[in-house]
Amino acid sequence: MKNRFHTLCLCLLCSAVFVAAFSLAAKAEPIVIRFSHVVGENTPKGIGVEKFKTLVEQRLPGKVSVEIYPRSEKYTDEQALLAMLFGDLEMAAPSFPKFGKFNRALQIFDMPFLFESVEEVHLFQQSKAGQQLLTSMEDKGIRGLGYWDNGMRVISANRELRTPADFKGLTFRVEPSNLIQKQYAQMGAVAIAMPFKQLYDALKINLVDGYENAWSNILSRDLHTLRNTFTEAGHSYLGYMIVTSVKFWDSLPEAIRQELEKILTEVTVEVNQLALDKAKSDREKVLQTEGVKVITLSAEEKQDWKEALKPLLQEFEQARPDILAAAQAAKQQK
Ligand code: LMR
Numbered sequence: 001m002k003n004r005f006h007t008l009c010l011c012l013l014c015s016a017v018f019v020a021a022f023s024l025a026a027k028a029e030p031i032v033i034r035f036s037h038v039v040g041e042n043t044p045k046g047i048g049v050e051k052f053k054t055l056v057e058q059r060l061p062g063k064v065s066v067e068i069y070p071r072s073e074k075y076t077d078e079q080a081l082l083a084m085l086f087g088d089l090e091m092a093a094p095s096f097p098k099f100g101k102f103n104r105a106l107q108i109f110d111m112p113f114l115f116e117s118v119e120e121v122h123l124f125q126q127s128k129a130g131q132q133l134l135t136s137m138e139d140k141g142i143r144g145l146g147y148w149d150n151g152m153r154v155i156s157a158n159r160e161l162r163t164p165a166d167f168k169g170l171t172f173r174v175e176p177s178n179l180i181q182k183q184y185a186q187m188g189a190v191a192i193a194m195p196f197k198q199l200y201d202a203l204k205i206n207l208v209d210g211y212e213n214a215w216s217n218i219l220s221r222d223l224h225t226l227r228n229t230f231t232e233a234g235h236s237y238l239g240y241m242i243v244t245s246v247k248f249w250d251s252l253p254e255a256i257r258q259e260l261e262k263i264l265t266e267v268t269v270e271v272n273q274l275a276l277d278k279a280k281s282d283r284e285k286v287l288q289t290e291g292v293k294v295i296t297l298s299a300e301e302k303q304d305w306k307e308a309l310k311p312l313l314q315e316f317e318q319a320r321p322d323i324l325a326a327a328q329a330a331k332q333q334k
Contacts, residue, residue: 031252036074037092085141091243102137129326143246154231155231156218161210165188171208172208187308210227224292
């Protein structure tokens, strides 16, 4: 009798544990991916992150949800990289200058007059060396999941910039990058690194005379209403690495990780097409604004810029001859 009572109690306990475990599993909270970026929603990156969220929540319903923090709402890009390492954020897509402190090799993407078109950048990104850069920060806890484009940078100021001499005495807002700061120093200007969210105000109060950026960022933040002269020198490319923390990505169940990577590949195709289209259409919209002037350089003027900026390439070559050689070889595949 006593034994039977014990068996009954045990059975009841087991069922209770089973029911509790089952209902817990049924109610399991989705994995949350917090994705931070610094630009407007109507940019290739802004639209890409929204698309990523839509596809993730369609294909992994109840399993993964995505929270987007645009326009530096929560973090600047530099803060985002640290937040990811501290487990306060799961994904971000900073522009390449923001990675300089983690791996100098990534400066290759911002090297003036190395890549003269987005197509050339793609050839390098698809090469073995380009793919290896995605995992080159893993020792620091950061994993690259892919590359997204914005477009070629243009330079804007309150005066025409045709020759290096035209830069003399001007102050420019730049992304946090030793390389880009040196680029302006070589042209005789002063560069101040500051987060993207401060650029509009810095121009408005004349803290800086000018800046460089891609057309979609200029239009989406109305920067053309503050400076109306643009130089299209084709000097450098603005693009992004989509990143996560190694710890977070490795903690995901295999099937979920694979689906997320598949979605990112699909979204990347869309973002890059959008970047190409917006580089034209947003440029056109800016040009329709009264008073806006676009300057293109003559072959001689461009050569003067290249000469002035050559030391940056030489300095990088000393540090990473392998990366420079790989980029130059990839460009030849055209
Ligand atoms: C900037 O800081 O100017 C850009 O990196 C912003 C961006 O993400 O495109």
